[in-house]
Amino acid sequence: MIEVKDLTMTYKNGKGIFDLSFSVKKGEVFGYLGPNGSGKTTTIRQLLGFTNADKGRCTINGLDCRTQTKEIQKILGYLPGEIAFFSDMTGMQFLNFMNAMRWCKDKTRTNSLIERFELETGGRIRKMSKGMKQKLGLITAFMHDPEVYILDEPTAGLDPLMQRYFVDLALEEKARGKTILMSSHSFGEIDRTCDRAGIIREGRLVDVEDIHSLKASQRKAFLVTVASEEDVKLLQSSGLELGGINGSHVEIFVSSNYDRFLKALAKCKVLEMDIPSQSLEQVFMKYYGQGGQ
């Protein structure tokens, strides 16, 4: 459904995307993972036809993304990463406007989405909170029942309940055979919905894997506080992968060896254990290598 081939686009500052190639099959949910500034949005701009490629091309349903935008938009739902509406309109006016721009007369899906996401449609968009704007953007992307979705960080700004509603909606659409490409900088966000994920770093696609093997390679860092020097030495000799040691605080990386990790800890006196929030680079050290900070 979505084909990206040798896609290259360089910005003036040397950043950009380089020789990207991947494809998303019909009915598949594809996660597009990468830290901020890695080229996720740049790729999406190419798919939407907002920018010209230096090299390579991308197609959606066989249509060229730069030249056949009109045909593509008939079957595409898009959520921009940075949402800016016509701020003088109310939520409802904006949805009606977008429906009219798409020659979409049937409002039943729009209305059911408004109910589902508990969107307040009466107020001016200018006055809306970030979460409310995000909901409005999501409804705009879903309301014309497209075949393909391209969603740039869909859950940004949503509260946990709404994030769950979104995941449910994405899974429903997947069950109906829709194709979804969604970008994210956090693994947790796409973990529940995606079949496969592409990992991008500094504009290059590092790997495309199915989500289960990604889970297996995911590393978690545990910050363990132990009681004594001996415990620290014990952990050092346990064969576990250790990060920084600061007094009695020991950072331990665990990917699949949970059993060994627990057995080693069982021998020590553990005072405290914490899982600090991690960046994508830390989670996927395997892909980002030592080069990623």
Added chain:
Amino acid sequence: MNFTLFKATTKANWIILAIFFVIMVLYLAIITSMFDPVSLDNLNAMLETLPKELVAAMGFEDLGTTLTSFLAGYYYGFLIIMFPMIYCIIVGNRLVAKHVDSGSMAFLLSTPNTRLTIVTTQALYLIASVTALLGLITLSGIALSESMFPGELDIGSFLLLNLYALLTFYAISGICFFFSCLFNDTKYSVAFGAGVPIAFFVLNLLANVGDKYDWLGYLSLFTLMNPDKILAGDPFITIAATILIITAVLTYGGGILIFNRKNLPI
């Protein structure tokens, strides 16, 4: 051309048109009411007390003796240039660059409409609104003159005067629109979209002051809108009209083509 977008653009911008129309009609009414064939000499005497350069810069030098030439000198030399120019600067920037800068263009382009359709619709709005503004001023001018001084206005010449004002603003709005399409930042769109017309405006003022600065007029589009020559039927006005139309076609066309091809940071 997309009618839904045209309607939305009108809704977002009509108030600006209304404000400029009201201001311009107020000035037109005041100036028309000042016309008095008998006391015109008094007015000229009053103007003589002002510095000659100032009077010349504003184009009030020769007010003539008929209502038509009076309006031509007093209204069509200066005010008819300044207000629509500011209108074009404000609206030109809002139609394209503002949508790109804020990112709302992303939503317009995520509908089944080509870039060409979107940008052409915005161009048509600017052309239509400038036409509406000057058209309404023309009608108001005729109505005001006929109500205050029935039969005094030479309507044919007055229409010709307004036609030239309209052509001038097709060219000026084209320049504003071109920069709005060219730049992704409203900062630059406004800097150039306002800078170029204002430079023309200032050059025109300086050129009016005296023979010494006459040559500056060749650098300004506003020189082409010369009420005296239009009323006199000077052959110069055919060339002027041609230059204005070509400028409008090139700037609107160029803006649309550039927007259709460029990279959008949205």
